[in-house]
Amino acid sequence: MNQTLTINISGIVFHIEVDAYEALKVYLNTIKSYFNNSEEREEIMLDIEARVAEIFAEAQNDKNQVIVMADVNKVIVIMGEPEQYLTDEEEEIPTQKTHRKREDKKLFRDPDDRVLGGVASGLGAYIGLDTVWVRLFFVAAFFMGFGILTYIILWIVMPEAKTTAEKLKMRGEPINIKNIGKAFESEAQKVGEKLQNVDTNKFSSKAGTVLENIVMAIASFFTAVFNIFGKVLGIAFLFVGTFMLVVLLALLFGSTAIFSISNDGVYSMASQDFFNLIFVNQDQFYLASIAVFLLIGVPVIGLIFLSIRMLFKVRSHYSVGLTFVGLLVVGTILAFMVGTRLAVEMSAEEEFEKTEIISPDFNTYVIKTNITEMPGQGVLEDKFTSISIEGDMMYQRFVELSVERSKNDSMMITTNFSSHGKSPKDALNKAKAINYVHQLNDSILFFPDYLATNKEHKIRGQQVEITVYLPLYQSIYLDKSTKELIYDIDNFTNTYDKKMVGRKWVMLEQGLTCLDCNDIEGITSKELEELKALKMVETVIK
């Protein structure tokens, strides 16, 4: 028995033997080559195909369900060879053209295999390339900027392959059984889907009322719009997903991982060393990395996957979704484990204080720091480096300075060291391990703006809080370098920290007051006399 193909003629599905199919194809192509006017040709071919389908349908019964050579011959006898019905217009055509049976390819859009307009599949058929590659090219071209325009132009220029004969011309493969079989395997699958739609779809659009036609047209318009919207969304997903995946991979596997968080326009950068300083050991770090990858990477890959589905209508097995969910669950469990461990590590907090009494040798002490770079290699970057390492040492910029009224007549500096740890003892050890020393040179008080510890103590919220206690009428000058060091200093004029620097401040009964501002607000005459006696106020004040 001959190999059979499944074809669709005028919306009706037939099984046809290969040799009969070839004869039919040659016959239809011969008829077609007689007509010059392409618009008329389109319609005439559709009519003829409809009649062929009718004849085939009549020929079929329970016994004969396959179209054979005899059926095709019958069609040719009924319909006649085109030579027999030449009309005036066609007589000018040279006769040898009518006998040309060579299959030359023509460029058509393929309505049976399309995402948007069938341009890619038509092109693929024309140049003999798998449609997937053509589509990938268009997606790539979209990112290079010329894809959309190219596609639209091709969509307009390329005609749609409507008739069976045109579809054959579009494929235009050398005629042999193997190729035809291959070309029509896909058609056979489509036919199955179409069969269910034939009765409703095809007829209602053709035999329906004007109103139905309009409704159908509007419906198909919206379908197309949604389709295009889906594609655009898919492309956006693909772009965003790929970008996120690259960033994530760089974060997890790059030596200086980028950890860019947009927060008030502030970007942060943390290297792997930073995470090593947070996690208890290397294993925790790996677990955390896997958790992050699963919790962020899996949704990102899912996004890329979804975009490919939207773009190419690839059906995915339901197990893919289940796998995604499973990986997310694993990621959550890992994150919970690591998180709990870290929470334990940070559970206790301890602090201790050192106090130094400063002899009030000067009316005004200058409070300074340095705004130089942190020593060593930065591992956590914010607006400036927050944490850095050098050798075994780790430096953290968690130092704060405040100014308060002394409870007695002496000037004091207290330094509070605090840290978290897994137990109070551990926390205290870590606090004591903090190395932080300020210096006093004549009237200059120098406070470093970072603290140092050994790396082995890890980052556990170590902090140094300095309080400078001023007795009455003691004055300080806040150097401009202390802008980032001072923290919420109470003062009479409620001046904001950043605006306090570069000025002299004096401790009065009412609190810290600006001494070199235009006016010393709220000062009493007694206090003014006192300041004059101390020669702190000389000329300006009246």
Added chain:
Amino acid sequence: MNIENTQAQMRKGVLEYCILSILNNGEAYPSEIIEQLKQGKLIVVEGTLYPLLTRLKNADLLSYRWEESTSGPPRKYYQLTDKGKKFLEELATTWDDLVAAVEITRKPTKK
């Protein structure tokens, strides 16, 4: 001179007139038209009809509507337009003239 060719030319000349006449009796789909034309031996093969119908329709002489078929694809039912009816009337006049002319030529002339 080929006798078959001349016969075909003569038939072709009246074919459009006949199609319009058939449709003047009511709408029909191609197979019905073909049936009548075959009875009159005006056409031999069906393929002849489709290009003619399309051209008549494109000339606004015919219009059609779709109707479902139980035994195959939907069918096009053709009918005459107003323009087609006028066209047919003129053709009928021409036909009568032709018949008269042929009659005249066939009669032996008196000397």
